[in-house]
Amino acid sequence: MASAGPPVAGPGPYFAAPVAPEPLGPLPTVRSPDDRVELTGITLLVRGQLYLLRELERADVMHVRWILWYLLGALGLAAVMIAFLENWLKTGPAMLGMTLTALLLIYGHRGTNRLRLFRLGREVVNVALPGETAPWQQLTAEINRRIFRVHDHAARQAAAELAAHDAALRLAAQLDAAATADHEGYDTPGENFSA
Structure with a gap:
């Protein structure tokens, strides 16, 4: 009885190549009541400073005295x-x-509310925001949801591109192996002369 062996990575029942994700759909713009913060589907504008959600790790807000x-x-x-x-x-x-x-x-x-924006691989940005803390916490929760959404989409897109690149390398290796096998089957002229 022959054993099946471990599953081989590649097309088949054990491996499904990731499909490129569809582009992110537009989300409604969210603004703070005093227009100091504006959140779109891919950007965050805080007091005139624009941040891409993809460059942010997370955000939090806390009341400071x-x-x-x-x-x-x-x-x-x-x-x-x-x-x-x-x-x-x-x-x-x-x-x-x-x-x-x-x-x-x-x-x-x-006191005041301190909004902290954690940027990937860079220093934390601190911004003072006036008013009650609860509305800012709701806005920060929405910021974090959208940051996660953008990061998740970027990860799925990178996985699909990596899978496509691996498939292209695998196909190139198969074509190279087939060309080498075809080349070895033919004799080159001048090799088999008998003297």
């Missing part, structure tokens, strides 16, 4: 309270100082 304003507010509030408790300030100026430093503290707590 302004530490400088926190420190100024906290230290100013502590200084005004100490000055008031030591009777260096009267009640009116102390209340005004506490109000102003508390406003600095609140301003630092408000």
Whole structure:
């Protein structure tokens, strides 16, 4: 009984060559409410800077607080309270100082949203975006979906091109082998002269 052996790579039941993917269909343009960010099917425009989705790895957004304003507010509030408790300030100026430093503290707590764009093989781009975090998180999720879509399409296209290149190399090798076999079957003139 003859054994079948391991499956051979090539056309047949074990291997199906990838087919070139169809071009990506257009997607609707998504804009942020303040028009600072615009997302199309293949590009991302952030504050006038254009990025191709293919050059991005991913994006994320997070709320960050302004530490400088926190420190100024906290230290100013502590200084005004100490000055008031030591009777260096009267009640009116102390209340005004506490109000102003508390406003600095609140301003630092408000913070901003930081959009980070991770670029393939390059430094991360940080962009400050105002407003609530939730709408920016929804937009970032859509950015990541479209980045994945573009990368997936590029990978399928590269696999199809690689398969086509391998098939062309295989065909060239078969033609070369056939030409060599045909050439070996014929005698070259002048070789078989008997003297």
